[in-house]
Amino acid sequence: MDQLQNMNFFVSLVLIFTSAAFTDNILLARFLGMCSCLAISRKVDTSIGLGSAVIFVTASTTALNFLVYKYILLPLGIEYLRLLTFIVIIAAFVQLLEMIIERFSEKLYYTLGIFLPLITVNCAILGIALFMLNKPYTFWQAFAFGAGGGFGWFLAITLIGGIREKTKENELPKGLEGPAITLIIIGIMALAFVGFSGMIKI
Amino acid sequence: MIPGSILFSIGISVGFLLITGLILALLLILAEKKILNYGTCCIDVNEGEKKLQVPGGGSLLSSLAENEIFIPSACGGRGTCAYCKVQVTEGGSMISPVEEPYLGPEERKNQVRLSCQVKVRKDIKIRVPKELLSVRKYKGKLLHKRPLTYDIVELRIELLEPKTIDFVAGHYVQLESEEYDGNDRVMRAYSMSSPPSDKNHIELMIRKVPNGICTTWVFEHLKEGQEVTFSGPHGKFHLSNTDAEIIFIAGGSGMAPIWGILRDIKEKGNTRKATYFFGALTQKDLFFVDELTKLQQEVPWFKFIPALSNEPANSDWKGERGLITDVVARHMPDCSKNEGYLCGSPGMIDACIKVLTKAGMTEDRIFYDKFA
Amino acid sequence: MKLSPEDQRLIHNLKPSKFSKEGFLGTDNRSFEEITTEDLRTLEKTGVPKKLLVQALRDAYQKARNTFGAEVEIKKNVKAVFHESMGRIPSPFCKDGLFEKGEVVVIDSANNLSLVITSLGINLIEKHDFFQGKGCRFRIDPLVAIKIFRLLPET
Numbered sequence: 001m002d003q004l005q006n007m008n009f010f011v012s013l014v015l016i017f018t019s020a021a022f023t024d025n026i027l028l029a030r031f032l033g034m035c036s037c038l039a040i041s042r043k044v045d046t047s048i049g050l051g052s053a054v055i056f057v058t059a060s061t062t063a064l065n066f067l068v069y070k071y072i073l074l075p076l077g078i079e080y081l082r083l084l085t086f087i088v089i090i091a092a093f094v095q096l097l098e099m100i101i102e103r104f105s106e107k108l109y110y111t112l113g114i115f116l117p118l119i120t121v122n123c124a125i126l127g128i129a130l131f132m133l134n135k136p137y138t139f140w141q142a143f144a145f146g147a148g149g150g151f152g153w154f155l156a157i158t159l160i161g162g163i164r165e166k167t168k169e170n171e172l173p174k175g176l177e178g179p180a181i182t183l184i185i186i187g188i189m190a191l192a193f194v195g196f197s198g199m200i201k202i
Numbered sequence: 203m204i205p206g207s208i209l210f211s212i213g214i215s216v217g218f219l220l221i222t223g224l225i226l227a228l229l230l231i232l233a234e235k236k237i238l239n240y241g242t243c244c245i246d247v248n249e250g251e252k253k254l255q256v257p258g259g260g261s262l263l264s265s266l267a268e269n270e271i272f273i274p275s276a277c278g279g280r281g282t283c284a285y286c287k288v289q290v291t292e293g294g295s296m297i298s299p300v301e302e303p304y305l306g307p308e309e310r311k312n313q314v315r316l317s318c319q320v321k322v323r324k325d326i327k328i329r330v331p332k333e334l335l336s337v338r339k340y341k342g343k344l345l346h347k348r349p350l351t352y353d354i355v356e357l358r359i360e361l362l363e364p365k366t367i368d369f370v371a372g373h374y375v376q377l378e379s380e381e382y383d384g385n386d387r388v389m390r391a392y393s394m395s396s397p398p399s400d401k402n403h404i405e406l407m408i409r410k411v412p413n414g415i416c417t418t419w420v421f422e423h424l425k426e427g428q429e430v431t432f433s434g435p436h437g438k439f440h441l442s443n444t445d446a447e448i449i450f451i452a453g454g455s456g457m458a459p460i461w462g463i464l465r466d467i468k469e470k471g472n473t474r475k476a477t478y479f480f481g482a483l484t485q486k487d488l489f490f491v492d493e494l495t496k497l498q499q500e501v502p503w504f505k506f507i508p509a510l511s512n513e514p515a516n517s518d519w520k521g522e523r524g525l526i527t528d529v530v531a532r533h534m535p536d537c538s539k540n541e542g543y544l545c546g547s548p549g550m551i552d553a554c555i556k557v558l559t560k561a562g563m564t565e566d567r568i569f570y571d572k573f574a
Numbered sequence: 575m576k577l578s579p580e581d582q583r584l585i586h587n588l589k590p591s592k593f594s595k596e597g598f599l600g601t602d603n604r605s606f607e608e609i610t611t612e613d614l615r616t617l618e619k620t621g622v623p624k625k626l627l628v629q630a631l632r633d634a635y636q637k638a639r640n641t642f643g644a645e646v647e648i649k650k651n652v653k654a655v656f657h658e659s660m661g662r663i664p665s666p667f668c669k670d671g672l673f674e675k676g677e678v679v680v681i682d683s684a685n686n687l688s689l690v691i692t693s694l695g696i697n698l699i700e701k702h703d704f705f706q707g708k709g710c711r712f713r714i715d716p717l718v719a720i721k722i723f724r725l726l727p728e729t
Binding site for chain 3 (some may be wrong): 282284385409453454511512546547
Binding site (some may be wrong): 076078080081084085088089092096099100103106107110 | 218234299
C-alpha cells in the first residue's frame with residue numbers, strides 16, 4: 001500500500017484502472033452485476049450500450065460516494081450506514097442523470113439513456129463503491145477505480161454478447177439453453193481472467 | 203433500560219437517513235420541474251395558418267390533438283402504426299430509433315416524421331395537408347344496422363356533436379370501437395357511402411373480418427340507438443375535375459365510397475360517363491343490385507356490370523362470369539382516355555392496376571385508397 | 575429478469591394489442607426464444623430447408639390472393655381461399671414496418687389439416703424464425719406446413 005502512495009500520480013491511476021478492469025474484474029472475478037448481464041448479453045450492440053452506461057455511472061457514483069463517505073459519514077461516525085446511503089445516492093443519481101441526458105442530448109439519450117433505468121439497482125455499481133472503501137484511495141484514485149471497474153464490466157458483457165451471438169444457432173441439450181449456458185461461458189471466461197491476477201498487485 | 207449511547211446512535215442514523223432521503227427526493231422533484239420543463243412552446247402549422255401555444259414536453263401528436271388537430275393514428279402513439287406522419291420543417295430534432303424503420307430516404311429529405319415520436323421541446327414548425335385541419339371528432343347515434351349480405355352490414359349514424367359534417371364523396375372516417383372482452387378501444391378506417399348533401403348523417407359499409415377487433419365489435423356488440431364516436435373526414439380518394447370517362451371497380455364493402463360518389467354526382471346533374479364493375483364470388487355476395495340497376499335505367503351516363511367469379515356453372519345467373527379483372531379487360535379493351543377508381547383489398551387493387559395499364563391507362567389516372 | 579428496452583417492446587407487442595386481437599403467442603406459455611429454437615430444430619430434423627418452406631407458403635399465398643377469394647387448388651386435395659381485409663398491420667418487430675391484412679386459409683382434406691397464412695406470418699418466419707405460438711390461429715407449425723405442401727416424399 002505504501003508503494004501506491006509513493007508512486008507517480010498518473011502511473012498509480014493507470015495501475016488502479018487496469019487492476020480494477022482486469023485482475024479484479026467485477027463481473028468475472030466477483031460475479032456481481034450478473035442479473036442484467038444474463039438478460040442483456042444476447043446481442044453485442046445492446047451489450048455495448050448497457051456497458052457504456054455502466055462505465056459512466058460507476059465512475060461518477062464511485063467518486064460521488066467517496067466524497068459522501070469521507071466528508072459526511074466518517075466525520076459523523078456513521079460509516080455503518082454506508083450501504084444504505086450508497087444505494088439511495090446511486091438510485092437518485094441515475095434518475096437525475098437520465099433527466100439531464102434527456103434534456104440536453106437526444107443522441108446520448110437514445111444510445112445510453114434508455115439503459116439507465118436498468119442499472120439503477122445494479123449490484124456491480126454498489127459493489128464497486130463498497131470495494132473502493134477497502135483501499136486508502138484519494139479522490140482521483142477512487143474515480144479511476146470506479147471507471148476501471150465499469151470498463152471491466154463493459155468488456156466482460158461485450159465479450160459474452162459476442163460469444164452468445166455466435167452460439168445462438170448451436171444445438172444444446174434442452175436444460176442448458178439460455179442463462180445456463182451463459183453461466184458456463186462466464187465461468188470459463190472467469191478462469192481465463194484468473195491469468196491476469198498475477199500481473200498487478202495493489 | 204437501553205443505554206443512552208445506543209439511543210443516540212439510533213437517533214443519529216434514523217435522522218441521517220431521513221434527511222438524506224428528503225434532500226434527494228427534493229432534489230429530484232426540483233430537477234424534474236427545472237430540467238424537464240420546456241415552458242410554453244409554439245407550434246406553427248402550415249406557415250402561420252394556425253399558431254398553437256402548448257406546454258412543452260409532450261408529443262407532437264398529443265399536443266396537436268389537444269388543440270383539435272387530429273393526425274390519423276391507430277396505435278395511440280406507440281410508434282408502431284406509422285400513420286401519423288407529418289412534415290416537421292423546424293425544431294423536430296433527431297430521428298429516434300423508433301422512427302428509423304418507418305422513414306424512407308425520400309421522406310427523410312422532406313423532413314417527414316412520426317408525430318407521436320417527436321417531442322415538443324421548443325418552437326416547432328410543421329406542415330400538414332390542408333384537409334387535416336378540418337378533421338373533427340364526432341359523436342353520433344347509430345340509427346340502424348342492416349345486413350347487406352351475410353357478412354356486410356350498413357351503419358347509418360346520426361350526428362349529435364357537432365351536428366353536421368362537410369366532406370367530399372369518397373372520403374373516409376375513423377370509427378372508434380369501444381372496449382369489450384378485454385380488447386382496447388381501436389380506430390379503424392371506413393369509407394362513407396352516404397352523399398355529402400346529407401350533412402347530418404353518415405353511412406358506412408362494414409365487412410366482418412374473422413378476428414377483427416373493430417368489426418367484431420360492430421357485428422356483435424354495437425346496438426341500434428347506441429352512441430358512437432369517429433373522426434374525419436380523411437382521404438384523398440375522390441373524383442377528379444376532368445370529364446374523362448370513369449371506370450369504377452370495387453367488390454364487397456369496397457362499394458362504399460363508390461356508392462357515395464354515384465349518389466353525389468347524380469344529385470349534381472352529372473353527364474360524365476361512368477361504368478361500375480362490381481366483382482363478387484357468388485350471388486349471395488351481391489347487394490344493392492336493384493338500386494344500381496335502377497340508377498342505370500334512370501340516367502343515360504351510368505352502366506352497371508356485376509360479375510361473379512365463383513358462381514356454380516348451372517345456376518340461374520345471367521350476368522358476367524369470371525374474375526373481375528378479366529371482365530374489365532373484356533369490356534374495356536382501350537382505357538387510354540378513361541380514369542380508373544378502385545376500392546378493395548390490396549390484392550385486387552394491384553391486379554386491377556395491371557389490367558388497366560395494359561389497356562393503355564397511365565398510372566396517374568388510376569385512383570385508389572389502400573388505407574395505409 | 576431485467577430486459578433490454580428492445581426485448582421489452584417485443585414482449586409487449588407479442589401480446590394481444592390494438593392490432594392483433596389474440597396476440598402472437600396464443601396459449602403458448604413458452605418464451606419467444608424457446609418457441610423459435612424449438613421450431614427451428616423441428617424443421618432442421620426434417621431436412622427441409624427453411625427457404626423452401628417459406629417459398630411454398632409465399633406461392634400459396636400469392637396464388638390464392640390473385641383470385642380475390644375464389645378457391646384455388648395448391649396440390650391434390652389441398653385448397654386455399656383468400657379472405658380479404660383492408661388496412662395494414664405492423665410487425666411486432668418494429669423494424670419490419672407494415673404488412674397487408676388479409677389471410678389465406680389452406681385446407682388439406684386428405685390429411686385433415688389446415689393453416690392460416692398471412693404476409694406478416696411469412697415475414698416472421700423468414701426474418702425471425704418465428705412460427706407463432708401454439709394455440710394462435712396464425713401459427714404455421716413447421717410439421718403441418720411440410721405435410722400440407724408435400725415438401726417431403728410420402729413414405
